[in-house]
Amino acid sequence: MAKARKRPTLTREGLLNEALSMIDRDGADALSMRRLAARFGVTPMALYRHVGGKRDLLHAVAGMVVDRIAYPIEGGDWRSSVAGCFQALRATCLRHPGVVPLIEQADALPASIFRPMEIVLAALRDAGLGEQDAVRAYFLLTTFTIGQVSYQTRGWATGVDAAEAARHGRLDADAFPNAARAAPRQEWDFDASFAFGLSVILSGLAGRIG
Amino acid sequence: MAKARKRPTLTREGLLNEALSMIDRDGADALSMRRLAARFGVTPMALYRHVGGKRDLLHAVAGMVVDRIAYPIEGGDWRSSVAGCFQALRATCLRHPGVVPLIEQADALPASIFRPMEIVLAALRDAGLGEQDAVRAYFLLTTFTIGQVSYQTRGWATGVDAAEAARHGRLDADAFPNAARAAPRQEWDFDASFAFGLSVILSGLAGRIG
């Protein structure tokens, strides 16, 4: 029985913030219009004065988070501006794990979602890569980064976790010798893994330039 | 008013197949226990004799698709076995777009999900890469592949689609000159983009080996 807060007025901003904190705390599934309304001690329908509907609410929350990403000021070589950009993207995504699927599914996001694209295109063009390849590189970096975050935030996707599977006997050492041997080795370091992937991609791109 | 089919008996396999074809046809959101039951002319509760619940159903469907992936027989250099493996993964995912999120979210999947891991680890170990880096490379390739497919199957994530945004005036050419210029250039070729990304990753990995 969650205590209803008394609020002077309902505002769109207040709704979005409360929705975000509910998602951060309990996951996106735990957010419903009715529960959100209850947090403000208000009828579900009261929300619809401020919020088009649930889709609109979710998109707006995703947009808030996207706008919150602090990309580092540019400068330096192309490698470090590209790296800094996706490190920033990753960092805020990790701070709001429940929002990542919402970003992936949003029909419309604020224009700031194109900051990474802009940075990558500018950096790679200056480095001498063709435009089409630059866009593909941006796509590559985005799917990689968001993918890494998605898997990390739901615990290295439980279904695909080899260590988990090994512990539960689902990973047969005869059929999958390498996987079975590598899996339980050590705790998985997502930061190091991301750094590795990023650096592999960047040196792969460097090969297309030099 | 969908016509109910008469079936001699309800089987788990029949349920899974029908569920998969509903997901393929109308997306995962269109699948509900009640609608699935209706397809068989049966009460919703009849399904529970064969199917733990909705989570179980969804995991089982994801598992079916995972088991269906036909990885090429190994042989040749490490680049082509790794490439072939993720091309196969991508191909079946594209054939069942609605299932991709289910695979990402499944708590448990058949052991065959570890085939790509096994292939990558074996190939990269033979090529001389360290075990830890090999696992990271596998993670990199997986997130990249699934990410590319996810974005493709929902139409290059509508919210992140620069061409869409440009068409709707959401992409300011002053603030995002490179993005605005690159966006509407041509139709996006997902196959070529995937091939590009894969090749960048592979040459990045080659740099760690040679």
Add this chain to the structure above:
DNA sequence: ACCTGAACACCGTTCAAGT
């Protein structure tokens, strides 16, 4: 302008009952 109340058309799932 802003919120309420009742209602509608859905969900997944439990539980007891039929055959």
Add this chain to the structure above:
DNA sequence: ACCTGAACACCGTTCAAGT
């Protein structure tokens, strides 16, 4: 063993009404 029927506790959303 397999399916039904009624019920429960939820959803998002509409529509008319209150203040």
